[in-house]
Amino acid sequence: MSATASGACATPADDTVSPAAVPIGAAEPHYSSLLDTAAALKGGQISPVELTHALLDRINHLQPSLHAYVTVTSQLAIEQAKRAESEITSGNYRGPLHGIPIAVKDLCRTKGIPTTAGMSIYAQYRPDYDATVVQRLHDAGAILLGKLELTEGASGDYHPTVTPPVNPWNRAHWAGSSSSGSAVATAAGLCFGSLGTDTTGSIRYPAAANGVTGLKPTWGRVSRYGVFPLAESLDHVGPITRTAADAGAILSVIAGHDPNDPTSVSAPVPDYLANLDARLDNLRIGVDPAYNDTGADQQTIDMVRAARKVFETLGANVKEVRVPNPDLLITSGLASCAAEAAIAHEATYPSRHREYGPLAALLDAGRATTGMDVMKAQQARLAFSGGLATLFNDIDLLLTPSQPPDNLTTERINQLWATPQGTALMWRFTEPFNMSGNPTITLPGGFTHDGLPLTFQLVARHLDEATLIRTGNAYQHATDWHQHHPID
Numbered sequence: 001m002s003a004t005a006s007g008a009c010a011t012p013a014d015d016t017v018s019p020a021a022v023p024i025g026a027a028e029p030h031y032s033s034l035l036d037t038a039a040a041l042k043g044g045q046i047s048p049v050e051l052t053h054a055l056l057d058r059i060n061h062l063q064p065s066l067h068a069y070v071t072v073t074s075q076l077a078i079e080q081a082k083r084a085e086s087e088i089t090s091g092n093y094r095g096p097l098h099g100i101p102i103a104v105k106d107l108c109r110t111k112g113i114p115t116t117a118g119m120s121i122y123a124q125y126r127p128d129y130d131a132t133v134v135q136r137l138h139d140a141g142a143i144l145l146g147k148l149e150l151t152e153g154a155s156g157d158y159h160p161t162v163t164p165p166v167n168p169w170n171r172a173h174w175a176g177s178s179s180s181g182s183a184v185a186t187a188a189g190l191c192f193g194s195l196g197t198d199t200t201g202s203i204r205y206p207a208a209a210n211g212v213t214g215l216k217p218t219w220g221r222v223s224r225y226g227v228f229p230l231a232e233s234l235d236h237v238g239p240i241t242r243t244a245a246d247a248g249a250i251l252s253v254i255a256g257h258d259p260n261d262p263t264s265v266s267a268p269v270p271d272y273l274a275n276l277d278a279r280l281d282n283l284r285i286g287v288d289p290a291y292n293d294t295g296a297d298q299q300t301i302d303m304v305r306a307a308r309k310v311f312e313t314l315g316a317n318v319k320e321v322r323v324p325n326p327d328l329l330i331t332s333g334l335a336s337c338a339a340e341a342a343i344a345h346e347a348t349y350p351s352r353h354r355e356y357g358p359l360a361a362l363l364d365a366g367r368a369t370t371g372m373d374v375m376k377a378q379q380a381r382l383a384f385s386g387g388l389a390t391l392f393n394d395i396d397l398l399l400t401p402s403q404p405p406d407n408l409t410t411e412r413i414n415q416l417w418a419t420p421q422g423t424a425l426m427w428r429f430t431e432p433f434n435m436s437g438n439p440t441i442t443l444p445g446g447f448t449h450d451g452l453p454l455t456f457q458l459v460a461r462h463l464d465e466a467t468l469i470r471t472g473n474a475y476q477h478a479t480d481w482h483q484h485h486p487i488d
Contacts, residue, residue, distance in 0.1 A: 030058055030189035031485055034246035035273075037192055038096040041088060048088065048099035052081035052143055055101045059145065059190050067163045068185040070106045071114050072146040077101065080143045087141065096249045096273070098141030104195040105182050106147035107154055108134050108237075109226040117228040118150040118178070120161050121348055121355050131226025132261065133195060133237055133254045140253045145191050149181030152359040153345070154197055154230045156417055159357040167209055168486040169452050174413040176206025178230075182240045183210040187485065193241040193250050197227065199234045200337060201403070201430030204457060207240055207442040208402040211453025213472065213482065214240045215247040218462045219437030220265040222251075223258035231340035232263075234434045243482055244441060244472025248272035251465060270466050276473045280314045283471065285458075286321035286395035295404040295425050303446040303454045304401055307475070311399070314474050321395060324387030326432040329380040330424050333431050335369045336377035342366030385436040389461070396467055398459040400429045402442045407452035433459055441468040444481040453481075 029037070029051070040046040056074050063069055084099035109115050109127035116122045130138065137144070152159040156177060165184040167175040176183050179196030183206030186194050196203045198216045207214030215238045222237045229235055239250035252273065257266040287308055293301050312318050342349070342363050349356060349363050356363070391398070404425055405412070416422030433440050439460050446454040460468045476482050 028189070030055060031242070033243050034100055034192040034241060034249055035096060035243070038098070038100060038249070041099040042093055044089070048081040048084040048143065049078065051099070052077050052101050052145075055145060055191065062188055062190060066166045066168060066184055066188055066190070068148060068165050068181045068188065068190055069103070070116055070147045070149050070181070073113060073144055076113075077143050077145050084141050084143060094139075094141040095253070097137065097253055099143065100192050101143045101145045102137065102193050102195075102250075103145045103148050103182070103185055103191040104134060104137070105150055105179055105197055107150060107178075107197055107228045108147075108195060109228075110134050110144070110147065113147065115147065118152045118154065118159055118162060119356075119359075120159055121352060123161075127226070129226065132223040132258045134226070136254050142253075148179075148185055148194060151178040151180070152357050153228065153341070154178040154199060154202060155341070155359045155362055157358040159359075169211065169407075170450075172409050173452060174209050174408045174410050176202070176209040178202040179206045179240065180209075183207055183212055183214070186210070186212050186240050186242060189485065193239055193246055195237060195250075195254070196240045197230075198236045198238060198434065199230045200333070200427055200434055203236070203238050203240060204402050204430050204440065204442045208453065208455040209407060211444045211455065211481070211484070212240055212242055213244055213247055213444070214238070214442040215244075215251060215465065215468065216433070216440045217251060217255065217465055218265070218439045219434075220263050221439070221463065221465065222254050223256075223261040223264045225258055225260040229340075229344040231337045232344070233340060234337060236434065243476055244443065244469050245273065245276055247441070247472075248276075248465075248469040251469070255465075265463070267463055272466055272469050276470055278470060280311065280316040280471060280474050283316040283397070283467070284395045285311055285316050285318045285397045285399050286391065287318055287399050288321050288323040291323040292400055295428060296401055297404065297406040299406050299446075299448050300401050300404065300454060304399065304456050307445045307456050308399060310475060310478055311471075314478060316471075318399075319395065321391060321398070323391065323398070324384050326384060326428065329377075329384045329432055329435055330427050331420075332373070332377035332380045333427070333435055334365070334423070335373040336381070338362050338366035339369040339374050340366070342369075381435045384432055388436050388438065392461040396460070396464075397471060400457050400459065402429060402455045402457045404428055406448050406454065429457060438462060439465045439468060441472050443472050443475060445479075446481055447484075
């Protein structure tokens with residue numbers, strides 16, 4: 001299926017978890033947008049308790065085949081739903097997340113609830129406090145359905161004791177990297193939105209694999225306090241949702257300075273839901289064909305070009321630019337990431353190395369990294385970041401693919417990650433923007449000939465998530481790619 005501005009979804013291959021892909025219908029409330037559901041909750045058309053029971057029933061039905069959740073907090077969710085219903089009924093409405101069932105990546109500490117970080121070491125760990133993002137969701141009245149599956153320590157692969165989440169479009173295909181459970185749950189209607197983390201692409205890869213919207217905020221825009229680190233200077237926490245506007249609703253709650261995280265930025269948090277319907281007249285979007293096309297599959301190239309045409313019809317000024325060369329940054333970035341990961345696990349590795357799985361290889365590489373290796377990466381980081389900041393003097397957004405290959409089979413992704421060349425290819429459109437700290441949004445933009453999702457990425461200058469959300473919302477009002485889902 002070629003990428004166009006809108007259209008019907010192709011039929012997936014025979015080994016899909018679901019037999020077809022269809023547009024959202026009123027009979028499927030679990031696929032309604034977060035904001036539409038919020039309006040119905042506020043107006044009394046939906047009961048938070050009934051809605052939560054419906055989601056828990058759906059999780060019970062699909063979890064055995066999709067493996068998106070590590071822990072389902074049924075009792076807590078019902079208690080929170082009853083409280084939300086009482087508050088909303090009495091006129092004490094807290095905002096768009098009040099009464100909304102969500103879930104969080106099991107990297108985020110939750111008081112009294114198991115938090116494994118995808119590791120056997122923490123299988124019995126029950127924190128005595130909430131991560132800041134979890135506390136802020138609670139304060140907003142959100143309902144916690146549970147904790148979502150992830151790779152070992154948010155690295156590239158799963159611990160042997162973990163059953164990996166299954167891509168609901170096709171079980172033979174990759175479900176994404178470490179935030180895979182978050183994206184699978186969101187795509188399959190097992191929550192109305194979720195939290196993921198992104199160190200080298202782990203919000204964007206799962207969003208791409210599962211055909212949902214993923215927002216990686218500016219580094220420091222969202223507190224990392226209480227979130228297990230992988231590489232602290234690269235880690236970002238952000239929402240995975242079905243629409244850009246929904247991502248804005250969650251970001252409005254979790255963003256902002258946190259005294260417990262000295263790296264969190266103190267800039268005021270704007271109203272991300274304001275001016276959502278504003279036109280894109282004179283919005284400057286940069287496109288670098290040479291950067292975008294290198295290593296990309298043809299269907300991905302066509303999809304990005306089709307997205308460009310949509311933005312032009314919406315009034316944006318799309319101009320060709322040159323992205324700073326990311327090659328040195330990508331090849332040196334692994335050293336930086338590995339060294340930081342080794343620091344994050346210093347208390348348990350190598351002293352408890354027998355309890356580790358594939359993450360051990362990254363930690364060994366980090367412990368073998370030299371000071372010169374790290375400084376080469378830092379110099380490449382400064383050069384790329386400086387060049388990118390200069391580029392944003394002339395544009396407001398940068399349009400790129402989310403990942404070079406089309407939706408990947410599990411076999412192919414394992415082959416790519418096994419080589420430095422394959423890793424560099426996969427990191428081409430993700431890791432540079434972790435190193436620079438720029439915010440990005442991943443948006444569904446089409447389907448492959450086999451009916452699998454295709455997505456693209458928009459990148460903004462630091463702290464300009466509002467433009468990403470507004471532009472993503474405009475695109476999603478002009479197209480319907482985000483309104484298709486893998487049915488049961």
